[in-house]
Amino acid sequence: MANNTTHTTEYKVLAKVLLVLMFLTFLTISVTSFHLGAFSVTVALLIAGVKGFLVLTYFMHLKYESTLLRILVAMIFVLYAVIILITFIDYAFR
């Protein structure tokens, strides 16, 4: 029988992840409120990236999933990065 998902994430771990996510939310709001131009864009997207990573790893249980699934998820983000890159190369040299 292929019922292989046996890992249970404890409530405490989930609560801690939420606390970190809340902290990062306050951090991103306070940093961008200074209007530092390109710097705040970079910081905001970086923090969003970290938050997204935490949600994928703990809430979506990727930490405990098969290597195949983790590689697939990583490849989607690689694919998206390539799409962004190609679009901006096209956009810059038009």
Next chain:
Amino acid sequence: MEVHRDDDASKLGMWLFIFTELLLFGGLFLVYTVFRAKYPSNFHEGSLELSVSIGALNTIVLLISSMTIAMALTAMQKDKKKLAMQLIAFTLFMATVFLFNKVIEWSTKFEHGLYPGSPLMPHLERGDLMFFSLYFFMTGLHALHILVGMVLLTIVFFKIKSGSIHSKRYVNLENGALYWHLVDLIWIFLFPMMYLIT
């Protein structure tokens, strides 16, 4: 005789669907970024019009709901049926709060004559038009996903109640929760792009 089932395969199927959703919103983020580069001042003025406090409140609401649905799965795995149902009910409540805030936020825009197809919209500058069109389309599509997520979680709630989802078989709850986390994940990027980066 046990009916054949493969939970890993159903989860993989859910993930494949999530990939298409990520690329759908990814495409919209790309459109947003290109037009932001093209009309920086209009996008700057536009995002100043949006309420950071409502956006931040909704971020917190979604983060909490994302945790409670993850906890519902933990509860189900530990055979705590009642707790799992309570956590799903709370998640649905948070989703309603999110939509309620969205209605308040949109109605102030509507009062200023800003809504898709309004008489004012075609008279806006091209950059402003792009900003508000993308704002309504992206947050609207996201709100639609909130509604779909609520329907899915309601179905899961009643499946737990009837006993067809239980501590030995909970892949439907797992997939419903994955969808809800996706909605949260998209908002994590939507919030700074729309409300914060001015």
